[in-house]
Amino acid sequence: MPQPVIRMAPSATSGILSLVFLGALNLAGCAGGGDASGERLAEERLAHVTAVRAYYQEFAECLTGQGLPSQLLETGDGIFVDTGDSDSDRESYAFARTTCEQQVGQFPDPPPPPTDEELRWLYAENVQVAACLRDHGFAVVEAPSEEVFVETYRASLSGGPAPWHPYPADISGEAERACPQVDLVERYQG
Structure with a gap:
């Protein structure tokens, strides 16, 4: 479980x-x-x-x-x-x-893993967040290719290293307020 x-x-x-x-x-x-x-x-x-x-x-x-x-x-x-x-x-x-x-009791079972289409959407959104961070003067972790992002995201679901995201390890609350993190569920909300 x-x-x-x-x-x-x-x-x-x-x-x-x-x-x-x-x-x-x-x-x-x-x-x-x-x-x-x-x-x-x-x-x-x-x-x-x-x-x-x-x-x-x-x-x-x-x-x-x-x-x-x-x-x-x-x-x-x-x-x-x-x-x-x-x-x-x-x-x-x-x-x-x-x-x-x-x-x-038990934590809810996770949803199915994301599809490649979802991961491509997440990648594109994170690229926009990276641009926002740069525009606000924050250091940005450079993006891999979309293909590498999808592959590493899939691998991370099986215990591999975490996939790319645009935020540096020392992200501040100010950076998150200026450029909020993206979540796949946002495609359904709003």
């Missing part, structure tokens, strides 16, 4: 941890074209986004009920948890997290 990939990023000053599902939304996209299989795929991807949001909402409510104030991220793909800084705070968090994992 797939489990969420959780990244814990403690804040140096506030003891805030971010639980973020990495990849579920980046895998969510569409086949486009309006055919029946594309429409079914679109429905599956949007249903997955809804299920992930519901999972994290329930998890946040559980942690809050365990005495750890938690909040669903605006994006719906994770939660913020105030864990405190002491050893006993971390122990309380670990206990509450285990309790909530048992109570909330």
Whole structure:
């Protein structure tokens, strides 16, 4: 059964941890074209986004009920948890997290892998983000060819290295605000 990939990023000053599902939304996209299989795929991807949001909402409510104030991220793909800084705070968090994992249950199954068409769309969108970043004076990771991007993205789904994205490793909130990251599911929303 797939489990969420959780990244814990403690804040140096506030003891805030971010639980973020990495990849579920980046895998969510569409086949486009309006055919029946594309429409079914679109429905599956949007249903997955809804299920992930519901999972994290329930998890946040559980942690809050365990005495750890938690909040669903605006994006719906994770939660913020105030864990405190002491050893006993971390122990309380670990206990509450285990309790909530048992109570909330399994993370939603992922949607089908993206199609080549979806990956080409994602590549084109990321090339536009790279141009935006350059225009705003940020360093940009240069794009590989579209073919290399599609191949490395596919390989990353089987444990290979992460595919290209335009953001440098030290991306700032300012860069993300100026040039928001792209997600395949955006093809369905809006």
